[in-house]
Amino acid sequence: MTKRRQYTWLALVGVAVLLAVVLIHRQKTSGRVTQPTSITVDVVTPTTTTLRREVEVFGSLAPKTTTELRNEIPGRVVRVNVKDWDRVSA
Numbered sequence: 001m002t003k004r005r006q007y008t009w010l011a012l013v014g015v016a017v018l019l020a021v022v023l024i025h026r027q028k029t030s031g032r033v034t035q036p037t038s039i040t041v042d043v044v045t046p047t048t049t050t051l052r053r054e055v056e057v058f059g060s061l062a063p064k065t066t067t068e069l070r071n072e073i074p075g076r077v078v079r080v081n082v083k084d085w086d087r088v089s090a
Contacts, residue, residue, distance in 0.1 A: 082088055
């Protein structure tokens with residue numbers, strides 16, 4: 001028998017043994033009846049409340065870069081004809 005054929009047979013025997021072990025293990029565990037575990041759960045009625053979160057920080061708040069916005073024509077914006085989250089195009 002050549003070495004290659006020996007390795008092939010050895011691999012096949014290894015796979016067969018592994019398959020047999022898995023099948024035996026499945027048969028042993030399938031017959032078991034496990035008791036369901038009980039979990040303690042706290043039931044709470046939801047309520048509406050106001051959350052207030054404050055952070056006290058010392059220092060200054062300044063942007064890294066600034067941009068000056070100007071209009072080309074002097075005037076005043078009276079109304080914007082789009083709603084929040086509407087898609088617009090340029």
